[in-house]
Amino acid sequence: MNEIADVYRRRADAFEAKVAAVRPEQWADPSPCAQWTARDVVEHIVDMHAVMLSPVGRGLSPAPSVKEDPLAAFRAARADVEALLSDPAAANTECDTPSGRMTAARHVNEVVSADLPLHGWDLAKATGQEATIDPEDVRLSWESVSGLPPELLEKFRTPGAFGPGIEVFGREVPVAPEAPLQDRLLGLIGRDPGWRRP
Template sequence: MRKDGPGRGHRPDRRRSDPRVRHRPGGGRGRSRRGRPHPQVAAGLIGTVVLASIARRRRFEDAWIGPRPRGGQAYRCPDEWKRNDVASSVPELYGRIAERFGELILNCPPDRWEDPSPCPGWTAWDVVAHVVSNHRRAVAGLDGSGYSAPGRGEDLAQAWDAASEEVTTALRDPVKARALLGEEFGSIPFEEFVRRMACADTVIHGWDLARATGQDEVLDAEAVAVATEILLPEDGDIRMPRAFGAKVPSAADANAQTRLLNFLGREV
């Protein structure tokens, strides 16, 4: 039976009947009896590791101006991929991205939550749960507190509203926005991590959700440029299981969004 929506009338989680998996109220920390994270949690951890690795090696670096040595060669982003408009502030950029992701959740047809997404092995529900988990992780990084991934009985729309509101509130607080996150986040300010997370994770998974559920797939142009800025120089380092797959060739006339998605292993 298909889900009627996030958190209501959903198909029972098959894992609930698996005696090998231990579940905790509210999703717990999303770990199995053997201590291994469940798929969405594992992917979120890897996503954080990828962003932190990029941050450590490119901290406060301007990717559009400064050539960066890679294998003895100077790297420079192709001119046609560069962002030429005036950059939005992090709260502005995040606000647009969060609003659009929320719209995709609310407008998801009730019978599409279990449809497969472009992420191998993930449904539309899994994609949203992953993004919510990453937001909770980012906020928890401010004070080292714990967090939990959404459980199958949780209302995803409410979970997303709460998680994105916490990020928005922290961005509005100058102390929290500038607070340095730990080494696992790349030792960068919270607002910089949010910029990277929003553009390299939330935006991309927004497209995954739109593709899985038959919604508008157009992405925020500035977010696409920022994601390209962050990810393009890291080509060889982001290819790993549960992160990004092999690149897909782009057509000569492909636009910036299509080229980014192809670069991240997505067929458009």
């Protein structure tokens, strides 16, 4: 439990630093995620925090919306998830998820915690920040995604398979086999590693 919480906290710290570095005029800038602005990336992450809380009967605490204050919205959402992870009864609660039955803590670890470095890359690329993902997070994500059965990977690429408007991965972007692991990971989940702001 402590390990899951520590990893989540490290990733949330890194994502929060990127949110804090966005200039006000950059929030409407496009991101590597088709149809998403920089603000939309943060909104997705905050929304996914709510999804993590729902199976244990919790929700996001009252806070400014992402439209009002992206940084305050993310800080409030992460505090809610950290409170869940620090409560053994809630963290160990078994819940049904699209990937099967698991504890709430494991759900956080496999979904929103794993998403933070990847969407941190999206936000960094959208706003001209340093976009190198922590090598350990790259390795863990690569092992997780590259090890998925083909049918599940295809489901992750199918818009709406996990609910209206939800698309977990985009179509794979071809990347040279000798490319850095970060680039190969990004290509596998449907990102163009060479994406540049317009």
